[in-house]
Amino acid sequence: MPRIAASSYLNSTPLIWSFSEGSHRHSVKxxxxxxxxxxxxxxxxxxxxxxxxxxxxxxRIPELVVVPGVCVGARSRVRSVVLATRKRDIREVSSIALDTSSRTSAALIEIIFREFLRREPRLTPAEPDLAAMLQSHDAALLIGDPAMTFPRDDLRVYDLAELWREHTGLGFVFAMWMAGEEDA
Incomplete structure (x- = not known):
């Protein structure tokens, strides 16, 4: 029986439902x-x-094949990938704690700051604990359920898909189904 892996974040639910609850639940682990x-x-x-x-x-991973037609992405706002800060303007951010659950979003933060904002903040991997992240950094990158559930009091929250759209006019893909070439 093939083994497949996915996060249990809310934004993944439509992409795993068939495997967890639907018609394919007995055909994969x-x-x-x-x-x-x-x-x-x-x-x-x-x-x-x-x-x-x-x-x-x-x-980064050699010999992968993309499974077409499905992804975690957004044309404008995604709401599950955000940068939270107490700074009044995103251009004031000089250090960012990066959610260790993230890879694409961490790369996107680098692109947004370097290419669009012309800034080079210090980037530090951190566990997704907003209070701890903001104790030693100007901003925190959070993804998945933690990004959708933290209190927004006294924070400016930037949706990364929305920032990408503002600067490029394009939607953004955060995650896709992939398989090893030998298993596709």
Whole structure:
């Protein structure tokens, strides 16, 4: 029975429902993990045949095939990938704590700041705990359920898909189903 991995985040639910509750639930072994980065690691180690992984991993993991037609993405706002800060303007941010669950979003933060805002903030991986992240950084990148559920009091919250759209006019893909070439 093929093994597949996906995060259990709310934004993944439509992409795994058939495997967890629907007609394919007996045809695969579904491993849900809360961290997309962990799903990528499992696929890279070939512990699973396919996984819903951060799109940046297509460049990093050799011999992958993209499963077409489905993704975690957005044309404008995604609401599950955000930068939170107490600064009044995003251009004032000089340090960012990056959610360790993230890979594509961490790369997107670098692109947004370097290419669009002409800034080079200090980037530090951190566990997705907003209070702890903001104790030592100007801003925090959060993804998945933690990004949708934290209190927004006294914070400016930037949706990364929306920032991408403002600067490029395009939607953004955060994660896709991928499989090893030998398993596709």
């Amino acid at each position: 579904l491993l849900t993990d809360t961290a997309p980065a962990r799903c990528a690691l499992m696929l890279a180690r070939r512990e699973v045949e396919a996984a819903l992984v951060p799109v940046i991993e297509y460049q």
